[in-house]
Amino acid sequence: MTGGVERYLIVGAVLFVLGALGFFTRRNMIVLVLSAEMMLHGVSLSLVTFSRVHHNLDGQAFTIFILTVAACDAGLALSLILALYQTSKSLDIEFWTELREADLPPPMLAEDAAAPPIVPPEPMHFPRLTPAGRVPDIHDKRDHNLIDDAASPTAESPTEPPKPEDVIKTAKR
Amino acid sequence: MDWIAEHWLEAASLVLIAAGIWWLMPPAPSRPKVVGLLLALVGTALLAVRLHAAAGPHLETVLFFVFAAAAIVCAILMITNRNPMYSALWFALVTLSTCGLFLLQFAPFLAAATVIIYAGAIVVTFVFVIMLAQQSGAAVYDQRSRQPLVATVAAFVVLGALLSTLEDVRGLSEADVFVEARPTSASETPPTTVANPLSRPAENESLASIKALGRSLFGDYLFAVELAGTLLLVATIGAIAIAPRRSRGTL
Numbered sequence: 001m002t003g004g005v006e007r008y009l010i011v012g013a014v015l016f017v018l019g020a021l022g023f024f025t026r027r028n029m030i031v032l033v034l035s036a037e038m039m040l041h042g043v044s045l046s047l048v049t050f051s052r053v054h055h056n057l058d059g060q061a062f063t064i065f066i067l068t069v070a071a072c073d074a075g076l077a078l079s080l081i082l083a084l085y086q087t088s089k090s091l092d093i094e095f096w097t098e099l100r101e102a103d104l105p106p107p108m109l110a111e112d113a114a115a116p117p118i119v120p121p122e123p124m125h126f127p128r129l130t131p132a133g134r135v136p137d138i139h140d141k142r143d144h145n146l147i148d149d150a151a152s153p154t155a156e157s158p159t160e161p162p163k164p165e166d167v168i169k170t171a172k173r
Numbered sequence: 174m175d176w177i178a179e180h181w182l183e184a185a186s187l188v189l190i191a192a193g194i195w196w197l198m199p200p201a202p203s204r205p206k207v208v209g210l211l212l213a214l215v216g217t218a219l220l221a222v223r224l225h226a227a228a229g230p231h232l233e234t235v236l237f238f239v240f241a242a243a244a245i246v247c248a249i250l251m252i253t254n255r256n257p258m259y260s261a262l263w264f265a266l267v268t269l270s271t272c273g274l275f276l277l278q279f280a281p282f283l284a285a286a287t288v289i290i291y292a293g294a295i296v297v298t299f300v301f302v303i304m305l306a307q308q309s310g311a312a313v314y315d316q317r318s319r320q321p322l323v324a325t326v327a328a329f330v331v332l333g334a335l336l337s338t339l340e341d342v343r344g345l346s347e348a349d350v351f352v353e354a355r356p357t358s359a360s361e362t363p364p365t366t367v368a369n370p371l372s373r374p375a376e377n378e379s380l381a382s383i384k385a386l387g388r389s390l391f392g393d394y395l396f397a398v399e400l401a402g403t404l405l406l407v408a409t410i411g412a413i414a415i416a417p418r419r420s421r422g423t424l
Binding site for chain 2: 006007008009010011013014015016017018019020021022024025026027028030031033034035037038041044045048049051052055056057058060061063064065067068069070071072073074075076078079080081082083085086090091092093094111112115
């Protein structure tokens with residue numbers, strides 16, 4: 001029972017500020033909601049600490065209400081994100097920056113256009129076995145088409161492919 | 174200048190953590206991540222010196238530092254990761270660390286409830302939505318962030334302000350407040366004059382008792398519980414109403 005309670009408050013403050021920082025900087029709507037939930041974590045930790053300091057259960061009861069509100073929050077936010085995703089086909093929050101001059105483009109979209117474009121990655125080459133043995137007797141032409149489709153690199157090209165070094169980093173991770 | 178002379182350790186730790194986070198922010202993918210992580214870790218260690226109040230090497234202290242370091246480092250990794258899937262998983266780790274801190278704070282029911290609701294329901298739902306909505310690996314909006322330098326500086330100024338406010342309670346243990354807040358006997362302060370009398374644990378009852386928590390919830394906060402139930406119902410209806418319909422073209 002000994003020990004300062006200040007450090008718990010400090011951790012709560014750090015979690016709150018880091019959540020706010022994530023909310024300010026990130027552009028993925030899902031990460032935004034996650035950051036908001038992390039701010040709620042910081043507040044919950046502070047409330048539980050206050051409950052311990054004053055030796056009553058008010059803080060813990062408040063934290064249960066925070067849990068309730070967080071559950072509602074997550075459900076509503078996710079359905080909103082899905083609805084917005086249907087409209088813009090992207091999770092980017094910059095498509096929804098309406099609070100600006102009417103004749104200006106969204107700030108980050110202009111910056112994206114000004115930034116160096118992301119080089120499409122090299123299509124992956126997998127080793128192929130050298131043909132050996134007797135050629136099988138295939139009357140159906142569709143089998144050959146299948147092989148050709150698999151060899152062509154146009155099967156999957158993402159709309160905005162990342163830089164090659166990003167791909168390497170992602171692979172390292 | 175006096176303030177800086179007194180608090181140079183905390184200021185240095187905050188600056189280090191801020192620099193590490195700024196280094197890890199998405200717009201510059203070519204920076205080595207190790208530098209940012211090292212900066213943030215050194216800053217967290219310096220902050221740990223500040224966190225280390227005059228408490229002995231008890232088990233609670235050790236556990237506190239483990240959980241607190243895990244929470245802060247996972248939080249940093251969560252807000253700087255370029256892949257939202259990894260962000261969701263780091264968030265689950267933040268949740269688990271916070272639950273460890275709840276356990277240290279005599280709140281076992283809250284720890285269990287938070288694990289079940291956050292790690293068990295919310296994070297899983299988020300991962301579902303990420304998989305639904307973001308099927309092609311890395312996207313531009315994950316690679317670049319919005320005003321990383323300004324936001325980091327502003328956030329850490331706020332954090333410095335919060336920490337300097339917490340200076341006032343440095344070294345305060347719950348015993349100090351506990352003696353003042355607790356009624357010495359039932360006769361001196363009758364329960365009717367105490368705010369939320371049912372929220373106080375009984376004489377020989379621990380703060381961690383679930384019975385006391387239930388008495389508080391369904392005694393003092395009964396109307397709030399009813400309101401929270403209504404809120405859940407309304408949110409459920411709202412989520413169903415907002416969610417895209419299959420007839421309007423599903424995902």
